Amino acid sequence: MSSVLYDTPGPRAKRRNVVFSVVFFVLLALLVWWMWQKMDEKNQLTSALWKPFTESEAWTTYLLPGLANTLKAAALSMVIALPLGAVFGIARLSDHRWVRGLAGTVVEFFRSIPVLLLMLFANEFYARSTDVTSDDRPFYAVVTGLVLYNASVLAEVVRAGILSLPKGQTEAAYAIGLRKGQTMSSILLPQAVTAMLPAIVSQLVVIVKDTALGGVMIGFTELLNSRGTLAANYANVVPSFIVVAAMFIVLNFILTSFASWLERRLRRSKRSTGAVLGVDKVDDLNAAEVGGGFGSGASA
Amino acid sequence: MFDFLEGYDVLGAFWMTVKLTALSAVGSLIWGTLLAGMRVSPVPLMRGFGTAYVNIVRNIPLTVIILFSSLGLADIFGMTLGAHDFKVQGFRLAVLGLIAYTAAFVCEAIRSGINTVPMGQAEAARAIGLSFSQTLTLIVLPQAFRSVIGPLANVLIALTKNTTVAAAIGVAEAAYLMKTMIENEAQTLLIGAVFAFGFVVLTLPTGLILGWLSKRLAVKR
Numbered sequence: 001m002s003s004v005l006y007d008t009p010g011p012r013a014k015r016r017n018v019v020f021s022v023v024f025f026v027l028l029a030l031l032v033w034w035m036w037q038k039m040d041e042k043n044q045l046t047s048a049l050w051k052p053f054t055e056s057e058a059w060t061t062y063l064l065p066g067l068a069n070t071l072k073a074a075a076l077s078m079v080i081a082l083p084l085g086a087v088f089g090i091a092r093l094s095d096h097r098w099v100r101g102l103a104g105t106v107v108e109f110f111r112s113i114p115v116l117l118l119m120l121f122a123n124e125f126y127a128r129s130t131d132v133t134s135d136d137r138p139f140y141a142v143v144t145g146l147v148l149y150n151a152s153v154l155a156e157v158v159r160a161g162i163l164s165l166p167k168g169q170t171e172a173a174y175a176i177g178l179r180k181g182q183t184m185s186s187i188l189l190p191q192a193v194t195a196m197l198p199a200i201v202s203q204l205v206v207i208v209k210d211t212a213l214g215g216v217m218i219g220f221t222e223l224l225n226s227r228g229t230l231a232a233n234y235a236n237v238v239p240s241f242i243v244v245a246a247m248f249i250v251l252n253f254i255l256t257s258f259a260s261w262l263e264r265r266l267r268r269s270k271r272s273t274g275a276v277l278g279v280d281k282v283d284d285l286n287a288a289e290v291g292g293g294f295g296s297g298a299s300a
Numbered sequence: 301m302f303d304f305l306e307g308y309d310v311l312g313a314f315w316m317t318v319k320l321t322a323l324s325a326v327g328s329l330i331w332g333t334l335l336a337g338m339r340v341s342p343v344p345l346m347r348g349f350g351t352a353y354v355n356i357v358r359n360i361p362l363t364v365i366i367l368f369s370s371l372g373l374a375d376i377f378g379m380t381l382g383a384h385d386f387k388v389q390g391f392r393l394a395v396l397g398l399i400a401y402t403a404a405f406v407c408e409a410i411r412s413g414i415n416t417v418p419m420g421q422a423e424a425a426r427a428i429g430l431s432f433s434q435t436l437t438l439i440v441l442p443q444a445f446r447s448v449i450g451p452l453a454n455v456l457i458a459l460t461k462n463t464t465v466a467a468a469i470g471v472a473e474a475a476y477l478m479k480t481m482i483e484n485e486a487q488t489l490l491i492g493a494v495f496a497f498g499f500v501v502l503t504l505p506t507g508l509i510l511g512w513l514s515k516r517l518a519v520k521r
Binding site: 005006007009013017020021024025028035038039042044109112113114115116117120121124125128205208209210211212213215216217224237238241244245248249251252253256 | 340342343344345346349355356358359360361362363364367368371372375376377378414422426432435436440457461462464465467468474475478479482483488492495496499500503504
């Protein structure tokens with residue numbers, strides 16, 4: 001086994017690697033042992049605390065409804081944010097400077113503000129200016145916050161997707177006499193959506209993670225919030241965190257794997273133009289990248 | 301018009317945000333670089349640990365991590381991080397949680413930077429007899445770092461925004477103060493605008509300066 005950084009190990013390197021492995025293993029084991037001791041000390045290991053998770057009640061009363069709310073908020077936010085993002089993404093590519101400028105300002109503004117501030121603000125706004133009932137308000141506020149933020153991130157995804165298409169596509173469309181709007185709607189956008197699919201799916205991971213903010217700060221009963229109620233009932237703080245974290249990990253891991261699978265598949269497909277917006281692009285887009293680095297097209 | 305600001309320490313709250321950001325940035329840079337080193341190391345166990353860490357931590361919401369650092373680490377494991385004051389403890393735990401989370405993203409950024417270094421550089425380093433750690437620290441990492449300033453700037457900006465999550469465990473930073481203020485004062489819109497402006501001021505220069513630096517320092521190939 002060899003890589004850029006090291007040769008296939010010889011006898012000395014092999015011995016050294018074994019030593020490193022052993023030392024590292026001992027350190028890890030010490031850490032695990034310490035955590036085990038501490039949990040034992042605080043009675044977080046007794047089977048009684050883990051037992052609720054083997055029975056249906058904890059799942060049907062707390063965890064599954066919480067998960068359902070998480071998924072509901074995430075899905076709804078995505079469904080609203082996507083068309084909104086498409087509009088702003090296309091507006092940023094407009095030929096008219098004022099449309100470009102306006103859309104750019106809006107997108108950059110909402111990308112540079114933490115989602116939590118948007119949620120807090122929306123929550124208070126709904127309480128004062130609308131007659132949304134206080135039961136529904138957290139859900140509305142979470143979705144509003146997520147939509148505003150993710151629409152602006154998706155706007156960048158859409159823009160990058162359109163820019164990643166080969167220039168010949170636009171030229172060919174103009175050559176056969178299509179107008180600007182027709183070129184966008186029947187040539188560029190359908191291809192861009194395909195190219196963006198992996199990035200869009202992996203953005204869902206970000207949305208799922210952000211719903212947890214609503215649970216802690218504005219009382220939205222999503223998965224993390226339900227964990228609190230559950231732990232208050234069974235006094236199993238650490239086990240409940242472990243179970244909920246595992247649920248998030250599994251859910252997001254499935255989404256990430258699906259996105260990478262989609263990306264590989266699209267890259268292989270013969271019918272596409274070869275423009276694919278990778279999964280890793282989303283991480284870059286989630287931070288407000290001021291000055292925009294997408295002039296060159298983003299087919300990494 | 302802005303007299304509702306009286307009685308609130310807005311600058312103090314943003315100073316707290318800056319402190320959270322700065323400490324977490326330094327910590328996650330160190331921990332993230334170590335993780336990246338593990339992920340490319342010749343020892344399979346370390347590689348496995350690095351991969352597992354990144355994949356697990358990236359998929360857990362930061363809110364869960366921060367809340368666990370307060371309810372789990374502090375209350376159950378008794379990790380007070382040398383703090384005697386509840387507020388100081390909350391701050392330190394928030395920094396710990398932010399470091400644990402952000403390091404995974406720093407690690408991935410640095411690893412992608414390592415992949416941009418041409419094979420020949422590392423081969424040449426090995427040809428003149430440098431060891432793995434020498435190849436990594438003298439040849440590969442310096443070049444990798446210069447090419448990942450852009451991605452790291454994005455991580456830093458995301459971190460700045462993520463510090464608001466510390467409000468969940470009562471750290472008195474910007475989001476926490478905003479929550480208190482919009483609940484007590486009538487000017488919801490203006491308060492929102494003030495805090496939004498604060499974050500634009502924090503993130504805009506970071507993006508501009510580091511974007512300029514990344515163009516200047518990139519290794520021209």
